Amino acid sequence: MTYIEYIEYIAFFFMILGIVFSAYRFLKGPTAGDRTVALDTLTTIMVAGLVLLAYVFQRFIYVDVALVYGVLGFIGVIVIARYLEGAL
Amino acid sequence: MIGAAIYAILSKDILYAVIATGVISLILSGLFYLLQAPDVALTEAAIGVALTTIIFIITIRNTVRFEDEHDKKEHIKTIEK
Amino acid sequence: MREVLEIIGGIFILIGSIFLFLGALGIVRMPDVYNRLQAGTKATTLGGMSLILGVGLLEPDWIFKAIILVLFIGFSNPISSHALARAMYKRGRFPILGKGENMDAYREVYDKNKEEEVKS
Numbered sequence: 001m002t003y004i005e006y007i008e009y010i011a012f013f014f015m016i017l018g019i020v021f022s023a024y025r026f027l028k029g030p031t032a033g034d035r036t037v038a039l040d041t042l043t044t045i046m047v048a049g050l051v052l053l054a055y056v057f058q059r060f061i062y063v064d065v066a067l068v069y070g071v072l073g074f075i076g077v078i079v080i081a082r083y084l085e086g087a088l
Numbered sequence: 089m090i091g092a093a094i095y096a097i098l099s100k101d102i103l104y105a106v107i108a109t110g111v112i113s114l115i116l117s118g119l120f121y122l123l124q125a126p127d128v129a130l131t132e133a134a135i136g137v138a139l140t141t142i143i144f145i146i147t148i149r150n151t152v153r154f155e156d157e158h159d160k161k162e163h164i165k166t167i168e169k
Numbered sequence: 170m171r172e173v174l175e176i177i178g179g180i181f182i183l184i185g186s187i188f189l190f191l192g193a194l195g196i197v198r199m200p201d202v203y204n205r206l207q208a209g210t211k212a213t214t215l216g217g218m219s220l221i222l223g224v225g226l227l228e229p230d231w232i233f234k235a236i237i238l239v240l241f242i243g244f245s246n247p248i249s250s251h252a253l254a255r256a257m258y259k260r261g262r263f264p265i266l267g268k269g270e271n272m273d274a275y276r277e278v279y280d281k282n283k284e285e286e287v288k289s
Contacts (some may be wrong), residue, residue, distance in 0.1 A: 004227070007179040008239035011186035011220070018193035025196045025205075026111060027095060033202045033257045035107045037113075040249055041196055041209040042241065043137075045189050046114055047245045048217045050121060051238070052182070062180050065121060065129050070238050072134060073287035076110055076141040078252050083103075083145050 008056060015049050037081050043073040102154055110120045113137060115164040178226035187211050187219025192201050204266045210250040217242050 019042065026038035047069045054062035089112055096108035113136025120129040179198025218239050225235030258275065 002178055004175060007182055011182050014186040014190040018190045021190075021193035021197050022209075023091065023111075026107075027091060031202065031257075031262070032103055032107070034195075034205060035104060035261070036253055037202070037205050037209045038196060039093060039107055039110050040190060040253075041213050042114060044213040044217045044246065045193070046118060046191060046240070047238070048103070048220045050118070050187065050222050051221050051235075053121065055227060059126075060231065062121070062126050062233060063238075065126050065133060067234065067238055067241075067277060068130055068133050069117075069137070070241040070245070072138045074249040075138045077249040079142050079145050079254040080103075080107065081151060081249070081252040085252075085259050 008052070011052060012049075015045055015052075020046050032080075036077055036084075040074075040077050043069065043077075047073065077087060089119075101154060102148055106148070109144070110137060110141055114142065115153060174226050174229070178223045178262030181223030181226060185218070187222060188219065190216075192216060197230050201265050202262060206250055206254055210246055213287060214242060214246045276280045 002061045022038045022045070026035050026042070029035045029038060047066050050066040050069065051063060054060075054066065092108045092111040092115070096112065098112045099105045099108065113132060117132040117136065120126075120132055133167045189212075191207055192212035195212060196205050199205045199208055220239050221235050221242070227231040256281070263276070
């Protein structure tokens, strides 16, 4: 195993732990705001994980999926926030 | 993903179910990605995250948020506690 | 040259993944919506930026798309967290203040707007 492979395993371990924690907050959170924060965090962790997976598979085209997530991921959160505010 | 799907069915509050749908589409897109189908994952990301959430939120705004009056009272009690 | 870039990129990836984990931990441990918003958005923004920049350093051909992605994360995360905090405040969930703290400047504006709404 090379140096980069060790780094990849450690990074995937931490990211899966992060996904589990935010899923716990999503299932438990008392109000709608907590659940939306969990969705936002999950989106960012997923974007980073997709880029790292693209490096592991060595495919340049796979970065485009992460790019679309980065552009569109926050629209859902903003729409939910505007609805909660009562302004939509 | 299975947990979020079961939560979306069982939840009495429709807004929580819509947020659960966002989580489901997020993890489903990651699954398509792992199965080496990036074009399907791209479409799933674009439609599931943005379009579905907007349409469902506009529908909730024009109708009701809770399934019946009893759920609404329970929700208000939880918030004020 | 290649080996140096590999070592720097590995360190960036490690820092990024640790910050992503700390952000998710903060979401579980914090007591309030605003504290959770702080932990879950700021730490995650730094972690995602650092990890994507590290991958861009490991593969020098990808650095252009990596920089575009970093810019979009830097734009979109503060916008969504600001909208969410404003929505929660307007719904009447006020932040928990510690002992001896009374710095809630937006509260006065909120109360005044509420009074005018009641009058009209």
